[in-house]
Amino acid sequence: MQDEPTPIELLNAVAExxxxxxAPKISGASAFKLRVATNAIDLVxxxxxxxxxxxxxxLTRLVKLLGENGSLVDLNRKLADxxxxxxxxxxxxxxxxxxxxTTMDKLAVDQPNYASYRRELxxxxxx
Amino acid sequence: MSGSFEADLARCVTRWCAGxxxxxxxxxxxxxxxxxxxxxxIVHPDGDIGxxxxxxxxxxxxxxxxxxxxxxxxxLMQRAYAAGIPSPPVMHVLEATDGLGTGFIMGRIAGETIAxxxxxxxxxxxxxxxxxxxxxxxxxxxxxxxxxxxxxxxRMNPATEIAELxxxxxxxxxxxxxxDLALRWLADNDPGPVQQETLxxxxxxxxxxxxxxxxxxxxxxxxxxxxxxxxEDLGWICVNSWRFGxxxxxxxxxxxxxxxxxxxxxxxxxxxxxxVKYWEVMGTLRWGxxxxxxxxxxxxxxxxxxxxxxxxxxxSETEIDLLxxxxxxxxxx
Numbered sequence: 001m002q003d004e005p006t007p008i009e010l011l012n013a014v015a016e017x018x019x020x021x022x023a024p025k026i027s028g029a030s031a032f033k034l035r036v037a038t039n040a041i042d043l044v045x046x047x048x049x050x051x052x053x054x055x056x057x058x059l060t061r062l063v064k065l066l067g068e069n070g071s072l073v074d075l076n077r078k079l080a081d082x083x084x085x086x087x088x089x090x091x092x093x094x095x096x097x098x099x100x101x102t103t104m105d106k107l108a109v110d111q112p113n114y115a116s117y118r119r120e121l122x123x124x125x126x127x
Numbered sequence: 128m129s130g131s132f133e134a135d136l137a138r139c140v141t142r143w144c145a146g147x148x149x150x151x152x153x154x155x156x157x158x159x160x161x162x163x164x165x166x167x168x169i170v171h172p173d174g175d176i177g178x179x180x181x182x183x184x185x186x187x188x189x190x191x192x193x194x195x196x197x198x199x200x201x202x203l204m205q206r207a208y209a210a211g212i213p214s215p216p217v218m219h220v221l222e223a224t225d226g227l228g229t230g231f232i233m234g235r236i237a238g239e240t241i242a243x244x245x246x247x248x249x250x251x252x253x254x255x256x257x258x259x260x261x262x263x264x265x266x267x268x269x270x271x272x273x274x275x276x277x278x279x280x281x282r283m284n285p286a287t288e289i290a291e292l293x294x295x296x297x298x299x300x301x302x303x304x305x306x307d308l309a310l311r312w313l314a315d316n317d318p319g320p321v322q323q324e325t326l327x328x329x330x331x332x333x334x335x336x337x338x339x340x341x342x343x344x345x346x347x348x349x350x351x352x353x354x355x356x357x358x359e360d361l362g363w364i365c366v367n368s369w370r371f372g373x374x375x376x377x378x379x380x381x382x383x384x385x386x387x388x389x390x391x392x393x394x395x396x397x398x399x400x401x402x403v404k405y406w407e408v409m410g411t412l413r414w415g416x417x418x419x420x421x422x423x424x425x426x427x428x429x430x431x432x433x434x435x436x437x438x439x440x441x442x443s444e445t446e447i448d449l450l451x452x453x454x455x456x457x458x459x460x
Contacts, residue, residue, distance in 0.1 A: 080307045110440045
């Protein structure tokens with residue numbers, strides 16, 4: 001077992017240092033790159049926080065949709081092929097819900113401020 | 128090898144710009160490893176002249192296959208300028224003796240290209256409501272350029288575009304079921320090649336336009352120009368990624384489709400709204416595939432930059448936009 005602090009705590013400390021101590025001291029292209037860097041750290045933190053339970057849910061949905069077991073990436077390949085060949089489509093029960101849920105979970109990690117995602121999140125909260 | 132870049136540029140400028148004595152304030156603006164954009168001033172006794180250099184330094188191989196090439200870009204901008212389309216004047220096309228690689232030098236137009244500023248700064252508040260209609264008029268002008276005067280360019284239609292996107296997507300070897308859903312929809316709804324093929328700008332969007340307080344001052348970045356369906360350009364500017372958060376204003380975040388269509392038709396063009404919608408779906412997928420391509424280039428080099436890596440994580444933005452287009456959830460909006 002690795003000891004504390006956790007990866008998330010370490011990354012947050014690094015991001016805090018970059019934002020509070022380094023960002024005010026630089027400008028121009030370097031400042032832009034630093035923003036990209038801190039955004040990348042924040043993204044990794046969100047992935048560490050969120051993706052494990054959500055990946056488990058995605059796997060459960062895929063097994064149900066496709067009627068077979070496999071790894072997350074293998075079942076995603078299988079689903080992609082099934083959509084490409086037309087054996088699965090938006091009329092297939094569960095497909096639209098699965099794609100929506102999976103995509104919302106991706107956005108929660110990748111770009112939680114993306115306007116389309118915010119809009120769809122509000123819709124979920126209001127329904 | 129020749130001397131320093133700035134010395135070469137100064138020598139080049141004094142060769143064709145009568146009276147010029149040199150250059151000043153050269154600054155790299157943007158670009159990747161294979162293409163550069165520089166801003167500089169031509170020093171002239173009658174007053175300095177603002178200029179922009181777009182070039183591919185020598186030693187870099189052929190441009191990616193989609194690109195028209197810098198020489199073709201220069202000709203397109205010259206034709207656009209001559210036809211009264213807002214465009215910077217091309218001052219010089221680089222020659223081998225310039226020692227600067229391939230590319231061209233154009234006049235620098237004052238104004239803003241940063242999309243978020245155009246959509247949010249007070250300076251543009253008055254002109255913003257007019258931009259969608261202006262965009263329609265400008266696009267109609269581009270589509271009306273006489274093909275006989277234009278350089279050789281790729282010809283594209285829905286089927287060739289689908290084939291390329293499919294090949295690129297499969298090349299990434301990473302499953303994205305939403306991309307398959309989009310490819311399938313595009314194939315099932317393919318309207319076929321257009322009757323009247325025209326010049327298509329290929330990247331006409333918020334971010335590639337210089338905007339001033341009086342409106343669109345210049346159309347930039349012709350590198351994806353090709354021949355095909357003019358409605359492709361009208362669909363591309365509506366892709367949600369180019370609305371920069373102003374998602375209820377489909378045309379670049381500044382206006383409605385109806386305003387753009389009105390501008391297009393007032394300039395003498397005819398709009399096929401169904402085709403525009405089709406190309407919006409294609410464009411959304413295209414940007415998603417391009418994001419994945421950035422991530423690929425990050426992995427395989429030579430451009431191993433954090434920015435490229437992070438753009439790879441924006442492909443999911445196009446997935447949610449594709450779902451909003453193809454599988455909207457109950458309740459609209």
